[in-house]
Amino acid sequence: MPPGPLMIDIAGTALSRLDRERLRHPLVGGMILFSRNYQSPDQMAALCAEIHGLRAPPLLIAVDHEGGRVQRFRSQFTRLPPMRRLGALWDQERQAALEAARAIGFVLAAELRACGVDLSFTPVLDLDYGASSVIGDRALHGDPCAVAELATALNSGLHRAGMAACGKHFPGHGYVAADSHVAIPVDHRRLEQMQDDIEPYRRVALDAVMPAHVIYPRMDDQPAGFSRYWLDMLRGDLNFDGVIFSDDLAMQGASVAGDIVARAEAAWAAGCGMLLVCNVPDAVGELLRRWRPAPDARRCKRILRLMPRRTLPRDEALYQQGLQAIAALAG
Numbered sequence: 001m002p003p004g005p006l007m008i009d010i011a012g013t014a015l016s017r018l019d020r021e022r023l024r025h026p027l028v029g030g031m032i033l034f035s036r037n038y039q040s041p042d043q044m045a046a047l048c049a050e051i052h053g054l055r056a057p058p059l060l061i062a063v064d065h066e067g068g069r070v071q072r073f074r075s076q077f078t079r080l081p082p083m084r085r086l087g088a089l090w091d092q093e094r095q096a097a098l099e100a101a102r103a104i105g106f107v108l109a110a111e112l113r114a115c116g117v118d119l120s121f122t123p124v125l126d127l128d129y130g131a132s133s134v135i136g137d138r139a140l141h142g143d144p145c146a147v148a149e150l151a152t153a154l155n156s157g158l159h160r161a162g163m164a165a166c167g168k169h170f171p172g173h174g175y176v177a178a179d180s181h182v183a184i185p186v187d188h189r190r191l192e193q194m195q196d197d198i199e200p201y202r203r204v205a206l207d208a209v210m211p212a213h214v215i216y217p218r219m220d221d222q223p224a225g226f227s228r229y230w231l232d233m234l235r236g237d238l239n240f241d242g243v244i245f246s247d248d249l250a251m252q253g254a255s256v257a258g259d260i261v262a263r264a265e266a267a268w269a270a271g272c273g274m275l276l277v278c279n280v281p282d283a284v285g286e287l288l289r290r291w292r293p294a295p296d297a298r299r300c301k302r303i304l305r306l307m308p309r310r311t312l313p314r315d316e317a318l319y320q321q322g323l324q325a326i327a328a329l330a331g
Contacts, residue, residue, distance in 0.1 A: 001055050002300040003029030005268060005293060007062065007245070007276045008284050013039050015050055023054050025288050029274060029303055030060035033117065038073045041115050048116025060274075060306055062119040065112060067104070068137055077111055078322075080104065081329040083124060086150050087141035089329065098153040100325035105157025106315065107322035113161055118308055121210060121245070122158075123151040125167045125200040126174035135174045144199035151204045157322070160315060162308040164207035166245065171230060172197025173212040184223075185214045201238050207306060208243040209234060211272075213251055222266070231271035243302045246272040250280040261290050273299035 007030035010019045022028060031051055038044055052058035063072050068082025086104070090097035112120055125147055126132070128139035140150045155165040171194060178185035187194075194216070201209070211225035211234075220229040225246045234240045246267040249260060258266075260283040267275050273296075277284050 001026060001057075002295075002297075003057065003060065003274075003303045005029060005273065005275055005296075005299065006264075006284075006287065007032050007060070007274050009034060009278050010037060011281070013037055013043055014047060020054060022284065022288065023051065023059060027288055027291065027293075028059065029300075030062060032276060032278060033061065033063040033072060034278075035072045035074075038075075041076050044073070044115040044117070052116065057304060057307065060119060060303060061117050062121060063112065063117055064122075065108065065117075065120040066122045066124060066138060067108070070138060073112075073115075078107055078326060079330075080108060081326060082137035083140045083150075083154075084128065084137035085329040086154075087128070087139070087146060090141060090146050090150060094149075097150060099321070100329065101150045101153035102157040102160075103318055103322035103325050105154040105322075106161050106318045107157075107326065109158045109161035109163035110312070110315075110319060113163060113308060113312055119164055119166065119208075119306055120158075121166045121168060123154050123165065123167060123204075124169075125151055125204065126169055126172055127197055129174050131177050132174050133177065139174055144196045144203075148200045148203035151200060155204065155206070157318070160313060160318065162311075162313055164242075164306045164308070165205075166208035166210055166243075167201065167204060167206040168210035169212035169214070169224075169247065170201055170209050170234060171212070171216070171224060173214055176214060185212075187214050187216050188218065189216070190218045198238075201234070201240070206240065206242055208245055209240060210245045210247055213247050222270075225272060226263075226266040226270050228270050235271065241302070243274055243299075243306055244272045246275040248276045248278045250278055250283060260286055264291050265293075268293050273302055 004027040006028045067080030124138045126135045126139050128142040140147045176185040176187045213223045220227040224230040249263040
């Protein structure tokens with residue numbers, strides 16, 4: 001069964017009968033994990049193994065696990081620093097920052113992959129303008145060159161551990177103060193004023209991209225994830241050929257598109273290949289009943305490219321380097 005376009009979640013630490021039924025649905029292609037789904041590495045490994053065993057090819061299992069305040073699994077995982085600390089190290093010693101970024105990326109991915117998780121939605125490519133509380137210290141730096149180089153190094157570590165890289169939130173969420181989880185952010189800048197925000201997407205090789213639930217009315221009246229203007233730019237001007245993930249369609253920033261089915265249709269029509277629907281099980285049920293997108297083999301192939309090799313790369317030296325870098329940044 002080819003992967004479907006929906007990435008959904010579950011309520012607990014084990015699969016219910018309804019969870020199994022939904023994860024086997026042809027419209028589903030992945031599952032996103034949250035802190036509520038985690039008890040221990042052994043429990044998570046068993047859960048991921050069961051999810052992967054539900055169908056072939058296996059579902060993609062993802063998590064938001066960036067570091068700092070966005071780290072879903074903490075007990076028996078290395079506590080990752082907020083990425084802004086890599087930016088601070090960049091200001092002091094660039095080569096040390098790049099080496100630390102690569103090693104930390106390896107630790108991040110290796111620990112997740114050891115539990116069966118396929119993908120973390122990282123790195124954050126938003127610039128730190130000092131305005132956005134929801135981005136804040138999740139941003140690597142305010143300089144697009146620093147963001148691009150640090151993200152490239154971080155991605156090198158992710159790839160060394162066999163994990164793909166997903167840049168977010170295209171074309172940039174760092175300038176606006178509103179939090180798209182609970183509001184509809186609007187960025188009134190002109191396109192020429194946003195070139196620094198877009199620059200990391202020109203320079204960083206990415207396997208996936210997540211657009212922002214932000215409206216840029218000078219270019220389009222729809223949030224970027226529902227906008228052909230922005231997603232055509234990503235595919236055309238920026239030559240991106242990976243997976244475009246919608247941000248969570250249950251967020252307030254997505255509400256401009258209508259009900260959950262209208263949101264899914266808008267994101268799919270704009271060009272998103274996998275749509276996140278989180279923390280709204282009734283809405284997932286409605287989508288599975290009512291939404292009937294046309295099959296798209298190209299989008300399916302892109303999703304399959306994100307699946308890591310099942311064998312885990314071993315690089316104890318790089319892992320230890322990452323732990324040392326994390327400890328230094330924490331101090």
